[in-house]
Amino acid sequence: MDAELEANIQQALPSALKMALYAAKKQHLELLKYTIEGVDSLCNNAAFLKDLEDREHIQQLDETAKDFALLETQLTRYKTQLEKLEPLVESGRLDQPRIDKLLKDAMAKPRINATKHDFYKKFCDRAGVRCPQKLSFNSLERDVEMEVIIARSHHASGQQRSQAAAAMDEDEDDDEEYVVE
Template sequence: MARDGKRKAPVKAESHGSPDDGDDASGEDDEDVEQPRAPTIEDWKRQIEVEVQQAIPGALRMCVSNAKKQKHDLMKHTIEGVTAARNLAPLAKEHSMPLVDRLKQLTKEYALINGHIGAFDSKLTDLERTLQAGPGPQSFNGLLDMSAFHVADDVLSKHEYIKQFDAAAGIEREDEDDEDVMVQESNSVRSMSCPITQMLMTEPMRNLDCGHTYSRVGIESHLKHKQSCPVAGCRKRVGNLERDVDMEVLIANRSKATALPRHGGATAVDTDDDDDDQEEHVVE
């Protein structure tokens, strides 16, 4: 008992809990936190659908691009067939007119194929623009359908292929005029020399903006310095280039024609061919 007559209040000892007590408390708090829900099959399906929809436009653009590239190979085979029929026309006329008629019918079929390729390429271009503008159409049914494609016979008879065949076979045409003759003559003497390298073209590329054709190595070197067309007097820019399959066929036919005299030992042609085989050099 204290001297002042007051009793001291008992001091309550502090309680030091064990570490296990704190873990129990935190464990109770963890139980209150909502655990993330495991994805279900439907969640995975939706995620896959989103990824597929995002990938489809790019895949379709690649398919369209590949299809448009194949157009040039198809056009090249068509032009080769037309050229072969036209070259045979004078010889066929000397022996059999029915053979000339069959060659002309074959040329008409090539002209029809040419139109079919052009119409299909137009549909591909429209689809390409649609894919570039947005996610693409919901349905592709009928977008590339060519079943309705048709060319009337009177329209087909005025095709450039038919006009060239008739001219080669010596067949007179009622609709032929001086302008048609000039066009045919300009096509027959079309220059196969690159305006940049001044050599026989290799891998000819045509400028869609102005129609001029250059060798690939020449135009690629030219574009490193200038964007304008290298042909004198042309003010167009070199923007869209594509394979010039017409020029490819012209060059191939020339190579075949100049190679034939070699079997006879002609030296003049040999010398000319050696010049054509030289490596192209850019002349600016």
Template sequence: MDAELEANIQQALPSALKMALYAANKQYHELLKYTIEGVDSLCNNAAFLKDLEDQEHLQQLDETAKDFAVLETQLRRYKAQLKSLEPLVESGRLEQSKIDKLLKSALAKPRVNASKHDFYKKFCDRAGVVPVVSWFVFCGVVADANVMHVSSHHASEQQRSQAVAAADQDEEDDEEEYVVE
């Protein structure tokens, strides 16, 4: 009886895993949709608060925008993991160790450079804010390339674009890092 039950389970497992994978992909698309809607709403609120010059609430929205950047990065990672499972599910070779690895990886929180993330860039554009982490400009007067911090309220548009361009060039090779906490 136990052998027959085990055989039935093994026979039904591939189709059950396919259904679970389909549901997980659908879940990913729903989460991404709501995340994008959240970012759009956040950006609309940022533009409104910018017009009111409400710095306190803009700072809170700035932190939320960074959280959306982390969330989208996690969703992208989740989608990549689901995609890597598809051939294993199709072939019926998905092992418990692979599922355990996926779950552990899903719990990892990425360290994201928000200033390079499209969601955060969109927020900054709508809020009229220049990302602080990109606000380092090389001083052209001093030969040893001293770095001077530029305040977002006093910087010219040219300084802002130079700072962003320099930061983007320096960070092109950055990889996302995941840490399990």
């Protein structure tokens, strides 16, 4: 009886997973639609507050615009994970560890630079706020690495010069030792 039940579950599982995947894709599109509508509403409010010169509320909307940028990034990641999941569901090679990993990856909060996101740029434009240009973490990390490389090369070339000078001094000392009077 248990073997028959297990066989029925295994037979029904691929179609059930396909239905769940379809529902997740539909959910993604709905969330994206509501996110875009939210950004549009936020931008309209920002334009209204700009006309009233209400900087305090514009600052609060600024934080909300950054949150919308983060949300859209998370939705994009979610869609990517769904796309990775689809061939596994189609082939029937989906197992629990893969599902857990995909869920963990999709739920992780991404680090983003909101100032480079289209939603935030649109908000800044409508609010009449100058969009700040922050350094991204990657470019900052790259700059630090370059500084370290340059410092090491200067240090190494300084050491080479001092070693060369020391070698020349030794040569001079050697010359003095072999001078016959």
